Amino acid sequence: MGKYDYDVVIVGSGSNGLAAAIYLQSKGLKTIVVEKESMLGGATKTTELTLPGYKHDVGAAVLPMAYSSPFFQQLPLEDFGLEWIYPEIPFAQTLGNSNNFGAVACYQDIDKTAAQLGADESTYRKFMRTRIEDWPLVSNDILAPIKIPENPLQFLDFGRSAILSARTFTRLKFKTEESKVLFYGAAAHSTLPLNSTASASFGLVLMIMAHLNGWPFPKSGAGQIIEALAKYYIHVGGEVKVNSAIEDFNQIPNSKVQVFDLTPKQLLTIKSLPLSALYQKRLSNFKYGAGIFKMDWALRAPVPFKNKILRKAGTVHIGFSSSEIENSEKIVNQGKLPGTPYVLLVQPSVFDHSRTPDSGHTVWAYCHVPNGNTQDCTKIIESQIERAAPGFGKLILKRHLMNTRQLEEFDANLVGGDINGGKQDITQLFTRPVAKLSPYKTSNNNIYICSSSTPPGGGVHGMAGFNAAKQVLKDHF
Known part of the structure; x- marks a missing residue:
């Protein structure tokens, strides 16, 4: 030394x-x-935010990229306590107005997903099968800085779609609203306007992850992956100094x-x-991007989604048409709050009963807001959920709110609520x-x-x- x-x-x-x-x-x-801080993990922590014994993920909740991470896959994290939960449906998307309670799902099975998409069934099946086959050949380059790709032909093939805006990609590739809204729900994770160059890349990667691994999350909370990483680090001789x-x-x-x-x-x-x-x-x-307004609930029963597909999904994207989602993200990036926001909701306790000490449930959700915006979005988020799940509000035992300022106080890396x-x-x-x-x-x-x-x-x-x-x-x- x-x-x-x-x-x-x-x-x-x-x-x-x-x-x-x-x-x-x-x-x-x-x-x-x-x-x-006194706890490791940055924004990836699990704690009691509402009622005693109700475990909530403060930051990240569903971890498809962690499960598929080329580096994490090299580590024996399961030997250090990490256990994965696989929802029946990786993610689902609300579709249509509150009169028909429609939904479309991204199943792990490509054929089952494609079967919902009408005229796009064959197109989706062929396109996604190619993406899945090529993923092992391009993932190392996608998850690294710009360099000469290991497999140039497959990388360029992926890049031709990924460089497009989500809007252009869906207009070129799909005909049905089912296909478009399903893709938009994934692409909106980017927090970008969906007409932004390369916004399609986020939807592509997340849908590939859904078909590859099913969007799993750690049993007992996302914080368990940090605990496993920390235990392994100490096991190989590392030192940690908190506070x-x-x-x-x-x-x-x-x-x-x-x-x-x-x-x-x-x-x-x-x-x-x-x-x-x-x-x-x-x-x-x-530059920092749009922030989020994040909510957690303790419920007396699962979210009462009218559509059974939504009840079986680990993650639910709430936005009732592709135009509604696109407009929501456009308004946020113009510095305003949408009246009907795109809402990303996770219902872990439906699949992981260790999250609560009784028959209650935990739910996690957020909507995008302008960076640094501190307005209370409780009403617009819960109104969107009620459109798909009438009676949701009657099940609430307790709620917990975090605006952009509170998120940054929780983890300074969440600048203006940018996750x-x-x-x-x-x-x-x-x-x-x-x-x-x-x-x-x-x-x-x-x-x-x-x-x-x-x-x-x-x-x-x-x-x-x-x-x-x-x-x-x-x-x-």
């Missing part, structure tokens, strides 16, 4: 920070994770390299930060946080960034941490 106490210090303990720490520690380096905010660079334990699981805003608040003025200026220009670590439009999709050959490197050869503000962006997958750690190993060890 020589003059250093540690080879690498990782600041921040989200999935990316822990992934970086695990990879570097497993390569024989001496590492420590420093976390300002240790880094407000000055000189507070960081003596080390050769520092890796930050922080977005640009938090990084720039650290005093004595040895980064060039030009690089700090470039970081300060980093993706920064806007993921075409200008920042591949060049986050700044345009560099290696986006994880900063102006200081010993300082790296590994948060969701680096490729491949938001989600619980650890790939930004893994990619950054590989760069650290290549550069220094």
